Structure formats: C-alpha cells, structure tokens
Amino acid sequence: MLYLEDFYSGTVTEFGSRTVDQDEIIAFAKAFDPQPFHVDIEAAEASNFGGIIASGWHTVSLTCRMFVDNFFNNNSLMGGIGADEVRWLKPVRPGDTLSVRCSVLETRRSKSKPDRGSVHIRLETFDQTGDKVLTFTVTAMLRARPA
Amino acid sequence: MLYLEDFYSGTVTEFGSRTVDQDEIIAFAKAFDPQPFHVDIEAAEASNFGGIIASGWHTVSLTCRMFVDNFFNNNSLMGGIGADEVRWLKPVRPGDTLSVRCSVLETRRSKSKPDRGSVHIRLETFDQTGDKVLTFTVTAMLRARPA
Numbered sequence: 001m002l003y004l005e006d007f008y009s010g011t012v013t014e015f016g017s018r019t020v021d022q023d024e025i026i027a028f029a030k031a032f033d034p035q036p037f038h039v040d041i042e043a044a045e046a047s048n049f050g051g052i053i054a055s056g057w058h059t060v061s062l063t064c065r066m067f068v069d070n071f072f073n074n075n076s077l078m079g080g081i082g083a084d085e086v087r088w089l090k091p092v093r094p095g096d097t098l099s100v101r102c103s104v105l106e107t108r109r110s111k112s113k114p115d116r117g118s119v120h121i122r123l124e125t126f127d128q129t130g131d132k133v134l135t136f137t138v139t140a141m142l143r144a145r146p147a
Numbered sequence: 148m149l150y151l152e153d154f155y156s157g158t159v160t161e162f163g164s165r166t167v168d169q170d171e172i173i174a175f176a177k178a179f180d181p182q183p184f185h186v187d188i189e190a191a192e193a194s195n196f197g198g199i200i201a202s203g204w205h206t207v208s209l210t211c212r213m214f215v216d217n218f219f220n221n222n223s224l225m226g227g228i229g230a231d232e233v234r235w236l237k238p239v240r241p242g243d244t245l246s247v248r249c250s251v252l253e254t255r256r257s258k259s260k261p262d263r264g265s266v267h268i269r270l271e272t273f274d275q276t277g278d279k280v281l282t283f284t285v286t287a288m289l290r291a292r293p294a
Contacts, residue, residue, distance in 0.1 A: 032208035033215055035224070048225050056227045057208050061179035064204055068180055077182070078195055080203045083233040083283075088226070
C-alpha cells in the first residue's frame, strides 16, 4: 500500500502502450460524445477532421486506464480532487497507439489535517509518432502513512 | 448550423436529467478506471467511500453527453481546445440522477485568423438533491459565419 510519503516530486514514469480501434472510438462517442465526426464515418470524412477522431474524453479515459494499470493503484487514495489544463493537442484516430509519461509535480501534506495530503501529477499522452496528443494534470488526496 | 456569432456570453441553459446505475458505473470503470471502489462492490463498501462510486471521468463523460444532446451540436466546431478546473465535489453513486447547468463565459474571435474564434463554457453538474457533484470549463474553436 502506497501512502502520501511514497510519492516524490520529480519522479517520471513512462508506460503504455494501447492501440485504439475505430469500433471502440465510435462506441465511446455514441455513449458520451455523439458529435458527427466521432460517430458517423461519412460525416467525419466530410468534416474538418477528414475522418473519425476519438472524443477528447475518450483519450483522457484511455490515459486514465494506463495510469491506473501502471502507476496509480494500491494506494491510500481518499478521493480525486480534480484535473487541470486538459489540452487536446492532436486528434486521435483509429489505429493510433497511445503511451503516457507521468510526472509527479508536487506532494503537499495538509496543514489542517496532517493525516493526509495532496499529490499533483502531470500526464502527457503520445501517439506512435511521438507527437503529444493530450496533456493534463490531476490532483488527488492520499492518506499519510499511519504512525 | 451555429457559428461563433451564435454564442453569447451570459447565456445560461439547464438540461438533463440522466440517472446512472451501478452496472454502468462498474462497466465504465472496468474499461477506464479500474480502482477497487469503482469496480468491486465489497472493496468499495470497505473503502473510505462506503460503496461503489462513479469514476470522475465517467461523471465528466455523462455531463459531456448531456451537453452534446442539449446544447453543443449542429455547430461549426473546428476542434476542442481543452478543459480546465475539473473539480469532483461529491461522489456520484448508483441511482443518482444528474443534471447540468451550462453557462457561456466568453467568446473571442481570433485576431490572427478572423474566420474563427473560441468559446469558453462553464459546466456544473448537480445530483438529485441539488448538490453540485462536478464543475469544469471547456474551450472550443468554432468557425465564424461565412461572409
């Protein structure tokens, strides 16, 4: 079990990869983001994007999955606080293979409740060409190691 | 078709609702956020949360669906730019019914490319008790109305 003290600012970890296919892009978007260029092949080809692209929230969710599988698990999480500066930098298309760079930016023990603290982490998601497709940060509250 | 000029800062729209059940909470989390308190009923009951809660990204995605169904469709979108200040304020649990308040904060025509501009929108998601469970903003690039 990892506690607040087990996260160190400056730690950088790389993991993945995950290939995303057209069927799952369309399925996610039909459920959560049914804009034409996410769900309709012909409309997507006629759009600015020239073909189906993944919902930005799908790319975030796939990044979350790699983050949980490879880095953020078996810890003393008390709750997710939030995410900031989500930027979709390049469309993700069927067949793209995504991987992630995860950087611990800061850990901060709570002054008012010293049994816990926050961890601030930067996630950067790349496609198979090395281009960055997504960046964001997440902040979570973790319990400190019991005395 | 809605263009940049069809969005006005100050416009507030409310829509929904959408009830989320335990099976879909678990299915989303198995795919994208397989932490124990999202996917394992017994582990969730023993956790800080006292039962299954939705992945924060599931709540964001459900909010996106209501946004696209009710407000952000049939427009001249050139691309999503990003999202900011995602805050998960209260856990979403099986049976919760979510609704959304959507506020256009600002529209800004590009100085360098006046055929387009950005729209900045605040989304606030509430549960059936009126408590806010999630807030975030999104920024998208839209084409201006052709001359």
